[in-house]
Amino acid sequence: MTYSLAGRIQTRIVLFGVIGGIWTALVTPILPTRLPLGSSYEMSFTVLGLIIVLGVAWELAYHLLQQFRWDKDWPTGFSLLAGVPEGLVLWLLLDSGTWLWEVPVTARGFWTLFISTWLLIWAVLSGPIRVLLVRRRWRGGRLFG
Amino acid sequence: MTAAGPFVARTGDLTRKLLDADIWSEQLLFEAGIPIADAPMVCVGGGLGTFALVDHLRICGVRPESLQVLTPLSAPWESFAYLTRVSQISRGDRLRSDSSSCPDNLWGFPSFAVREAFGADTVRGSLRPLWQVLTEPICGEHYTPRLGEVLDALAREARRIRYPEMVTQGQVRMVRRREAGGYFTVLTPPERATGARRIAFRSAHVHLAVGYAGLRFLPELAAYRASTRNSSRVVSAYEPHEHVYDQLRRRPGTVMVRGSGIVAARVVHRLIEERNAHGLQTRVVHLLSHDVPGPQGPRFMRRNGGDGFAYQAFDEPKAVWGGQLRDRAGATEGAGRVEFYDSLGGPSTPYRKDWHAQLATARAQGWYSTVAGEVEALDPQSDDLISARIQARDSVLMAQVSFVVDCTGLQPDIGEQRILADLLHHSNAGRNPLGGLDVDPSFEVRGTRSGKGRLYASGAATHGGYLAGEDTFLGLQIAAQEIADDLAAQGFCARLDVSRSVRQWVRWAANRPI
Structure with missing residues (x-):
């Protein structure tokens, strides 16, 4: 994926927020946390929130690294390994x-x-997102603007 | 509407009055006896650029009756298939194209790697493309699809969108603006057709994707062919030149290959394969316009290179189609645009390990050499030999060769293309900073609007515009999407929103006709 910085940040917030949010809400009751359900939800949504908030800082670092790549591409393997x-x-x-x-x-x-x-977000980003948001890949990953 | 035969009342041809008038009326055509056929949108070209737009518009709900494709081609992939064939790419060979560059599927999903994985007979065959696409380009080369797969996919999609129903065959002569808005597109039907000599298609909108004007012969090559009246020894890689390989099998010779792009790489590859397979003594002199001894460019635009070649996976750096480099190109005008295109560098070829190994062996054995320079003159010698005078960086070299295969490209000058030249003269169209057809970000040709009608162009003719990599699968699809969005804003078709996109993708996946 050839991200722009805005595209990275928008993708991080919206995909983890929406798809990650739905997934977290569904999966938390069966997570092996050995905690009461309320505490499990507290843990899981804190984790998701931090993936998004700290993720914005990570995206800045990835964007900097991307500048060293000739074709300004961010290979799919990088997105997985991140x-x-x-x-x-x-x-x-x-x-x-x-x-x-x-x-x-x-x-x-x-x-x-x-x-x-x-893995879920990576799988969605690797293909199905292009059906849901048909213009995104031509706009550096931006969903708005 | 299909062939316009039934509408024909009388036959007619272009008159001086029509040729001179920038803007036409029905009266002018009536006086000339040229019949008029109607279509809301006319698409001129009929190659992959046309196919990309027609596919997009059909998915956006435009009926086949509303689209008229005017083309001399019998299938949208005809020119593409021809050019790949003569430039030594067979159906089983892999193209220089990304896994998600799918001309049959505007979503690029599932990508060709996924399709190959699902179509494989063995587990290993399934895992290999997936592993390659997952680890590219760090652990190996980029995944690229086979030509045969791409052609089959195109044929399937053409059937699904009922493409043949929209085609009228013939040569388009010109597009002129219509007095009351919209355009007239003049078609010359094939010789064999009965009825009118010319037909004028009246439409609200027109799309031009006419490709290159033809082969580009550099002056000294053209001069040799003209002076000797012999076109068999100095050939373009884009014209049939199988006789070169045939003759080398019968008689050893030296071939000068000219160019540093992917086609030159394919021709050299073919010569090496021939030499190995038939035990030939062919020698190859590879003439490169620039010497590329290693990686080149500033730190943040550094392109890999070595042994004379600039290496990059695809025609352009990937971000020109939808990343930082597209944003950068979109913000340039005038000299800034020229500077941007310069920063992308000249011709390149993908680094392929097997090909690189072949070249290293050939160099070591002394029958393959590269020279950086320009041909100054070609002179015929006795015994079917050609003497080539080469201006290298600081010396003049002479080489005696049996054949010259020129791989420096197709004719990019839009002034050499008849329809585009007419547009420049009569419809207020202009050139962009690199000399291509000037289109705005939605691919409308600037200056040609006619009433509510719009004239769009995409593909090779728009080189130098806001989108680099315009003449590629992705470039043609991006243009199609921008044009479809612009047409949707005018109410010509539905906008491809989330709901339509999902429904249409499901139809595509099920191969259900639309």
Whole structure:
């Protein structure tokens, strides 16, 4: 995908917000969190929110790296692999209690949610998004403007 | 509406009055005896550029009766198939095209890699294209589809949208603005057709996708062919030249290949394959206009290169079709546009490991060499040889060769194309900073609006516009989408919104005719 910076940020917010939000709402009750349902939802939506908020900063870094690529392309493999550093940083933040407030988090619950959400969004971005948003790929990933 | 035969009342031809008038009326045509046929939209060209737009408009709900394709071609892929064939790409060979560049599918989903995976007979055959597309271009070369697959997909989509029903065959002579708005497009039916000598199609809108004017012969090549009246020794890679390979099988010789793009790479590949398969003694002198010893360009626009070639996966850097480079091109005018196109660099070829290995072997064995320079003159010698005088960077070289295969391209000058030349003279059309047809961001030809009617153009003729990579599968589809959006804004068709897109994609996936 040949992203523009605005396209990256819009894609991050809207796809994780909408598709990630629906997925998180559906999958949370069956996540192996060993927490009460309310706490599970607190964990899962905090994780999703942080994927979006911290993701904007990650997108700035990816955009900078993209400038070193001759064709200004961001290969699909990069989009998939980006989940590794993002997932690790997020886990360290939450598990070590470094994040601004205490979030109930368990490793199995966190990783099941993170990996499944990441793969789902990546799969949607790899093809079906082009049917839903037919002009997006010609506009650097922008959904608006 | 199909062939305009039934409408014909009398036969007629273009009159001086018609030829001189910039704007026509029905009265002028009546006086000349040229019959008029009606169609809301006329598409001139009939190649892949036309197909991309017709496909888009049909998906946006335009009925076949509202579209009239005027073309000498019998199928939209005819020219494309011809050019690939003569430039040494067979049905089983892979094109230089991205997996999601699908001329039969405006969504690019499922991509060709996914389709190949689903169509494979073995697990390995299924996994290979998927793995390649997942790891490209870091762990290997880009996935590219086979020519045969693309042609089959095009044929399937043409049937699905009932493309043949919209075609009237013949040569388009000109498009002129109509006094009361819209346009007249004059068609010369094939010789064999009975009825009128010319037919004028009256339409609200016109789309031109007429491709290149023809082959481009550089002056010294044209001079050699004219002076010797022999066109078999100095050939263009874009014309049939199978005799070169045939004769080299019978008699050893040296071939000078000229050009540094993908076609030159294919011709060299064919010569090497022939040499290996038949034990020939062919020698190859590869003449490159610029020497590319290694990667070139500033840090943020650095293109890979080496051994004389600039390497890039596709015709243009990928972002020209829909990323940062498209945004950048869209913001340029005048000299800034020229500078932008210059920054994209000259001809290139994809880095392919097997081909690179072949060249290394050929170089080591001493029968393949590259020279950076320009041909100054070609002179006939005895025994069917040609003497080539080459101006290299700091010396003049002489080479004796049996054949020259010129791979430097097709004629890009729109002034050499009859319909476009007429448009420049009579319809207020102009040229963009690179000399191509000046179109606005929605691909409307600037200056040619006629009442509520609009005249659009896409493809090779618009080179130098706001979209680089205009003459590619993706470029033609992007243009089609911009034109369809513009027409939708005028109420000509429905806009391709989420709901229509999903419904139409499902129909496409089920191969249901529309």
